[in-house]
Amino acid sequence: MTLVVHTRADLAEVLTPTGPRAVVMTMGALHEGHAALMSAARSRLQSAGQVVVTDFVNPTQFGAGEDFDRYPRSLAADVDLCRRNHVDVVFAPDVNAVYGQEDSGVTVDPGPRGDILEGVTRPGHFRGVLTVVAKLMHLTRPTMALFGEKDYQQLVLIRSMTQSLDFGVEIVGVPTVRDPDGLAMSSRNRYLSPEARGRSAAIPAALDAGRAGASSGADTARVAARDVLETAGMDIHYVEVTDPDLGPAPAQGHARLLVAVTVGGTRLIDNCALDIGVGG
Ligand code: PAF
Numbered sequence: 001m002t003l004v005v006h007t008r009a010d011l012a013e014v015l016t017p018t019g020p021r022a023v024v025m026t027m028g029a030l031h032e033g034h035a036a037l038m039s040a041a042r043s044r045l046q047s048a049g050q051v052v053v054t055d056f057v058n059p060t061q062f063g064a065g066e067d068f069d070r071y072p073r074s075l076a077a078d079v080d081l082c083r084r085n086h087v088d089v090v091f092a093p094d095v096n097a098v099y100g101q102e103d104s105g106v107t108v109d110p111g112p113r114g115d116i117l118e119g120v121t122r123p124g125h126f127r128g129v130l131t132v133v134a135k136l137m138h139l140t141r142p143t144m145a146l147f148g149e150k151d152y153q154q155l156v157l158i159r160s161m162t163q164s165l166d167f168g169v170e171i172v173g174v175p176t177v178r179d180p181d182g183l184a185m186s187s188r189n190r191y192l193s194p195e196a197r198g199r200s201a202a203i204p205a206a207l208d209a210g211r212a213g214a215s216s217g218a219d220t221a222r223v224a225a226r227d228v229l230e231t232a233g234m235d236i237h238y239v240e241v242t243d244p245d246l247g248p249a250p251a252q253g254h255a256r257l258l259v260a261v262t263v264g265g266t267r268l269i270d271n272c273a274l275d276i277g278v279g280g
Contacts, residue, residue: 029187061128196264202232
């Protein structure tokens with residue numbers, strides 16, 4: 001049975017006092033990518049533990065002029081998807097339940113990696129993300145929290161926060177779920193017109209090109225990915241190769257290719273693992 005609660009008090013009442021608990025944090029508008037997080041949570045916990053999904057569109061991670069007001073909200077459909085995925089508790093608070101009335105000004109600083117990549121176009125975004133993730137962790141008290149690799153920079157920063165600040169919560173990254181043409185599932189895909197949706201297939205194609213070029217080095221991978229996006233007429237925000245922790249790309253070994261573009265007015269991000277200078 002899936003219980004739906006909206007207040008801190010009701011949440012506290014339905015959390016099991018002991019035993020493992022996995023939390024999947026979402027902003028709602030759930031899709032199969034979120035379902036994969038829920039099913040990974042369930043299979044890691046087995047039947048013994050509790051799976052909690054949080055469903056909250058967090059205002060503090062949206063900048064002025066971003067899509068906070070029009071971000072899709074679909075609680076009834078979200079709860080249905082949670083039920084089908086054997087979630088125990090859905091916590092769907094309002095803004096007041098999370099932040100209260102007073103703004104203390106206390107937030108979580110993501111450090112310098114919050115200012116690169118997404119942080120360039122979205123200043124303050126990761127401060128908002130880490131602050132709400134910290135709050136939701138304290139409210140749900142999980143042993144484990146699962147996040148999609150689609151938001152790779154977010155995953156790295158959340159892992160870093162929980163390690164640096166000793167949260168004692170295991171952070172699990174779950175591979176990106178993709179549509180048949182390779183486009184990463186995202187709640188924002190529903191903003192795309194059919195024409196923009198068709199053109200978006202260039203994003204996974206760019207990642208494929210980057211992977212294919214990786215044996216010749218990080219620069220070759222980056223240029224190959226950028227070429228595909230340029231040929232498709234994309235408005236490119238960045239195409240970068242980093243090490244797995246978002247530091248400088250290695251000359252050889254594990255790396256990450258990250259891209260952000262705007263298609264038909266919608267900003268989309270994606271990324272993949274690379275092995276630089278290996279094989280070919
Ligand atoms: O990835 C998201 O949906 C959000 O950034 C998160 C982690 C739920 C925080 O609001």
